[in-house]
Amino acid sequence: MSELPHEELAEERVDEDVDPLAAALKERDEYLDALQRLKAEFDNYRKRVARDQQELVARATERLVKELLPVLDDLERALEAAAEHEEAKLEEGVRLVHRALADALAKEGVAEIPTAGTFDPHTQEALLSQPSEAEEGTVIQVLQKGYLLGDRVLRPARVVVSSG
Amino acid sequence: MSELPHEELAEERVDEDVDPLAAALKERDEYLDALQRLKAEFDNYRKRVARDQQELVARATERLVKELLPVLDDLERALEAAAEHEEAKLEEGVRLVHRALADALAKEGVAEIPTAGTFDPHTQEALLSQPSEAEEGTVIQVLQKGYLLGDRVLRPARVVVSSG
Numbered sequence: 169m170s171e172l173p174h175e176e177l178a179e180e181r182v183d184e185d186v187d188p189l190a191a192a193l194k195e196r197d198e199y200l201d202a203l204q205r206l207k208a209e210f211d212n213y214r215k216r217v218a219r220d221q222q223e224l225v226a227r228a229t230e231r232l233v234k235e236l237l238p239v240l241d242d243l244e245r246a247l248e249a250a251a252e253h254e255e256a257k258l259e260e261g262v263r264l265v266h267r268a269l270a271d272a273l274a275k276e277g278v279a280e281i282p283t284a285g286t287f288d289p290h291t292q293e294a295l296l297s298q299p300s301e302a303e304e305g306t307v308i309q310v311l312q313k314g315y316l317l318g319d320r321v322l323r324p325a326r327v328v329v330s331s332g
Numbered sequence: 333m334s335e336l337p338h339e340e341l342a343e344e345r346v347d348e349d350v351d352p353l354a355a356a357l358k359e360r361d362e363y364l365d366a367l368q369r370l371k372a373e374f375d376n377y378r379k380r381v382a383r384d385q386q387e388l389v390a391r392a393t394e395r396l397v398k399e400l401l402p403v404l405d406d407l408e409r410a411l412e413a414a415a416e417h418e419e420a421k422l423e424e425g426v427r428l429v430h431r432a433l434a435d436a437l438a439k440e441g442v443a444e445i446p447t448a449g450t451f452d453p454h455t456q457e458a459l460l461s462q463p464s465e466a467e468e469g470t471v472i473q474v475l476q477k478g479y480l481l482g483d484r485v486l487r488p489a490r491v492v493v494s495s496g
Contacts, residue, residue, distance in 0.1 A: 234486055
């Protein structure tokens with residue numbers, strides 16, 4: 169977007185002394201012209217933004233999905249090993265799949281919520297409170313792991329807390 | 333964005349007969365004012381768009397990642413079953429994981445590339461050509477499954493083609 173044509177017109181405005189009406193009309197027309205051009209530019213920008221946003225979401229999805237295809241491959245290989253009763257191969261396959269998926273999620277910024285120490289109500293959910301040897305308010309068991317995406321809680325960790 | 337102020341001014345323009353210079357100056361100022369307001373609106377819009385796009389990508393990622401957490405849970409349960417040598421449970425777990433991941437990907441629009449019939453160079457890659465009883469140019473074996481996302485090839489199917 170260019171600057172408003174105010175300054176460009178400074179020189180010409182000297183001519184107002186000669187014919188103020190002609191000068192005012194000229195300025196008026198120039199502002200109207202600038203206004204119409206800016207309006208057209210704005211409209212085009214809006215349309216482009218709508219297209220860009222669809223494209224952006226599509227690319228974000230595509231990138232993540234592409235990373236998951238090898239996970240799907242490994243799972244299928246693990247299932248083939250199971251069908252052939254190759255238990256060691258099956259277990260190894262599951263381990264590979266787990267690592268690949270965990271890595272893909274970590275790459276997206278997903279991190280496990282830590283549960284050692286004192287219960288944290290911002291990232292954890294206490295499902296039970298049980299007497300234990302641990303200090304009151306300490307997490308003593310994790311029933312379901314929790315995950316963060318950046319600083320947002322995707323899912324709180326579901327835990328059992330010591331009642332002392 | 334409001335309409336250009338041209339028409340609103342039509343009534344006032346009748347007064348031009350009374351004082352054409354005053355009328356021209358008034359119009360000039362109104363156009364300049366509209367131009368400045370539109371410029372400010374455009375600037376704000378641009379800033380909002382930049383923020384929105386980040387948010388959009390973050391939400392697209394978050395949605396998909398959230399769907400993958402149960403897959404990760406199932407994988408961990410399968411690994412626990414493996415550690416306890418509960419082979420049937422392990423196999424069942426892998427089956428669950430596979431279905432959950434395949435469902436999550438299908439929901440994103442991912443589909444397997446069909447490989448029955450004649451070789452399709454747009455979605456398949458022929459790694460080998462082998463003599464067989466099948467008609468020449470027919471896919472006789474799939475070495476790696478291929479996937480589409482919508483109408484885009486995420487990964488071609490890698491196949492063996494009959495040389496007749």
